[in-house]
Amino acid sequence: LSEDTSLPKARTIKLWQKDVPLGDAAKNVTGTRVKVFGRIHRLRVQKQATFLTLKDGYGFLQCVIAAGPLTSTYEALLFAQETSLFLYGELRTVPEGATAPDARELHVDYYEVYGRAPGDAEAITNIVASGQQDPWESDMLDKRHLVLRGEKASAVMKLRSILYESFIIQYKERRIAAVSPPAFVQTQVEGGSTLFKVPYYSEDAYLTQSSQLYLETCLPSMGDVYCIEKSFRAEKSLTRRHLSEYTHIEAELDAIDFDDLLTHIEDMICGVVDAVLADPAGKELVELLNPGFVKPQRPFKRMKYTDAIDWLNAQDPPVPNEFGEPHVFGDDIAEAAERKMVDTLNVPVLLTHFPAEVKAFYMKKDPQDLRVTESVDVLMPNVGEIVGGSMRMDKYEELMEAFKGKGLNPEPYYWYLDQRKYGSSPHGGYGLGLERFLAWLAHQHTVRTCCLYPRFMGRAKP
Ligand code: 4AD
Structure with missing residues (x-):
């Protein structure tokens, strides 16, 4: 020829x-x-x-x-x-x-x-032609490199790329600067039970759970900052929204109050959705993956933790806590209950004011009610929590007390504590799981189909 x-x-x-x-x-x-x-x-x-x-x-x-x-x-x-x-x-x-x-x-x-x-037509056709896959099946996960060639799977990855870019554009428009904190750390942020410990020369280190503490240290030098980095969590349960390694979009804002934080989060989510849809390829992909998608209406529904507890107990039948009992103040709102609530309400919810004991050590208490914190989770229908954020304790003594309360040795946090010694400020921020946001936008059943090669308990290949 x-x-x-x-x-x-x-x-x-x-x-x-x-x-x-x-x-x-x-x-x-x-x-x-x-x-x-x-x-x-x-x-x-x-x-x-x-x-x-x-x-x-x-x-x-x-x-x-x-x-x-x-x-x-x-x-x-x-x-x-x-x-x-x-x-x-x-x-x-x-x-x-x-x-x-x-x-x-x-x-x-x-x-x-x-x-x-x-x-070997049969095998490949089933995998690739539609990109349809059962993300729980280990065969499909072993063949993820071929699954990715499918129409659906590649569409999700293409949308992910546009979404990622949209975040960067939105931050740039808001004059929030990008930084790149380390992945090897020696402090915990979100509790010791999900830390990956790794040998680090002659000492130990952890893979970062969140870059938040480092972002806080950038405020005096750079103003508002964000990062898009991997976070690592040794999650010991297999759920449809937990990964061991995920892409964490985090921002930290200086000289704000809690209401400013809530407004910013809502504004970012809507700004990012608008930016994705303004891109013709983004619009096409959303239509393909999530036909009939409607942009969230502003303002988002705001609900306090205590009202959520009342809501769960007022259902017929009441939605029980993780022990099968009625919810009481101080209970964690478990994944199933959270999902039931947001799927029923069927709109994004800013769930606020969680009790201090169910949240991380660094969260600022609400001056109106010291039992609770100025904290927020953003819940989305079908997915549940996509964002976790809060105002930060900015007084040295209070933070030292918080370390004690959680049984944490403050010593490795000397640099974090120094922020409260050298000209503190009222500040707050949040972290958003990119895979969860994408699962919501692309109408995916699980975050596993929202990353290139998902990592979760029992899986580190391909
Ligand atoms: O609520 P989290 O644990 O908050 C933090 O890490 C804060 N330090 C962030 C901050 O304020 N800068 O996690 C934030 C978000 C969650 O809402 C969720 O979207 C995602 O990170 N996330 C996970 N995504 C996938 N797999 C996991 N195991 C995740 N854990 C958290």
Whole structure:
């Protein structure tokens, strides 16, 4: 097989390029001759032609190879799903009444196969064709590298990329600066039970659970700051929203009060959603993955912890706590109860003022009611908590008391305590789990399909 050199030189394109002039056979218009690289996503061999859907990571292209010399080569006989190849040919609009991605098709005049794929059609077709997968099945998780080639799975990852970018844009618009705190740390933030301990030269270190404490140290030098880093939690339960390694979007804001914090969080969530939808690719992906998605209405519903307890007990039948008993003040609101509430209310909820004993050591107490903290969880229908935040204790003595209360040795936190010694400030911040936000936006059943290679108890491959 050789390329016909009398044909116009092919223009190399990627499938995101949608403005390539198309031919139209019915109108006798010649289209652009292009060269495109990709892999066979679908293959249909018919008497008069071989039809393939090519994918290049940016999009799909319907390709037609007329039966003849091009379809009778040895390589053509071996065409299989995932075979990679360069295709050359004329781009035309699809004939009237037919449909194809971007309403165009490639009339192939030459090709070069680059990488064959085994024709174990059944296995690969099930995995890749739709990207549909049962995220709990270990076989599918072992084959995540192939699952990712599927339409749905890759759509989720593409949306993730746009979402990630949108956060950065929103922070930049608000003049909040990016920093990059360390992953190896020697302090805990969210409790000792989920720390990963790692050998660190001649001492021990932990993988960070949250960059919050470090962000707080940046306020005097950089003003408001954010980071997008990995956080690590040795979660010992397998739920649909817990990972051992997740992408944590955290921000810390200086000289604010609790109401400012709540308003900022609401504003960021809405700003990010708007930014995703303002991107044509983002809009298309949301429509594909979450048809009928409606933007959250502002202002978000605000609910105090005590009102949530009352709400849970007022249901018929009442929603029990984790021990099967009616909720009382001081109970943690467990995942199931939280979910029941937010799914019933079916709107985002800013759940505030949690009791000090169920929350982390650093949270500032509410001056109106010292039993509770100026803390907030943002709950989303279908997912539950996506954000956790609070105002921070900013008085040295109070923080020392808090360490004592939680049985923590303050010594490794000397640098954190120094913030309260050298010109303290009223400040607060939050952390948002990117995978949970994406699970909500892309209507995914679990955070596992919202990361490239999920990590959770019992899984660290591929
Ligand atoms: O509520 P968390 O534990 O809060 C903190 O870590 C604060 N120090 C953050 C801060 O104020 N800067 O975690 C914040 C968010 C949760 O709301 C959730 O979205 C996500 O991080 N998250 C997890 N996501 C996936 N898997 C896990 N195991 C997660 N743990 C927390």
